[in-house]
Amino acid sequence: MYAVIVCPKCRSHSQIIEQAGAKTTRCQRCGSTLKVRRLRLLYESDTLSKAVEARTCIQMKLDGEDEPDKADKSQATLSADRRKPPKKKGPEKIVLDTVRSEGGTVDIYELERRLADHGIEGEQFEKVLAILLERGELYSPEKGRIRAV
Numbered sequence: 001m002y003a004v005i006v007c008p009k010c011r012s013h014s015q016i017i018e019q020a021g022a023k024t025t026r027c028q029r030c031g032s033t034l035k036v037r038r039l040r041l042l043y044e045s046d047t048l049s050k051a052v053e054a055r056t057c058i059q060m061k062l063d064g065e066d067e068p069d070k071a072d073k074s075q076a077t078l079s080a081d082r083r084k085p086p087k088k089k090g091p092e093k094i095v096l097d098t099v100r101s102e103g104g105t106v107d108i109y110e111l112e113r114r115l116a117d118h119g120i121e122g123e124q125f126e127k128v129l130a131i132l133l134e135r136g137e138l139y140s141p142e143k144g145r146i147r148a149v
C-alpha cells in the first residue's frame with residue numbers, strides 16, 4: 001500500500017510512503033524525521049502510479065496554497081506597517097483615545113494619571129489638553145471633568 005503524506009513540520013512537501021516500509025520517513029524538503037504511524041494519510045492506493053498522481057495533485061495544492069499564504073503574510077506585514085504610524089501616535093491622539101476609552105468623559109486627575117503611563121505628564125499634559133480644548137476636540141462639561149466631542 002502506498003500513501004501520500006504531507007510533512008507536518010514544513011507543511012509544504014508531500015511525498016509517497018510505502019506503509020509496509022520503514023516506521024519513519026524523512027521529509028525530502030525539510031529533512032524532518034517523520035513517524036509514519038502518526039502521519040495523516042491523504043491518499044492510499046495499492047498502485048504506485050495512482051499514488052504518484054494523487055501526490056502530484058496534493059503537491060500542486062500545497063504549492064498553490066503557498067502563494068496566497070505568502071500574500072497573506074505580506075499583507076499582514078503591510079497592514080501591520082500601516083498600523084504602525086497610528087501606534088506612534090501623537091500626544092493629542094493619545095489624550096483623545098484615553099478620554100474615549102474612559103467612556104467619553106474623564107476626571108482630569110484620572111486623565112493625568114492615565115497619560116503619565118504614556119509619558120505625557122506635567123507641562124506636556126497641560127499643553128496637549130489646552131490644544132485639544134482650543135480645537136474643540138475636548139471640552140470641559142464641568143470643572144475637573146474632560147469630555148471628548
Ligand SMILES: [Zn+2]
Pocket residue numbers: 007008009010011012013027028029030031032
Ligand atoms: Zn518537511
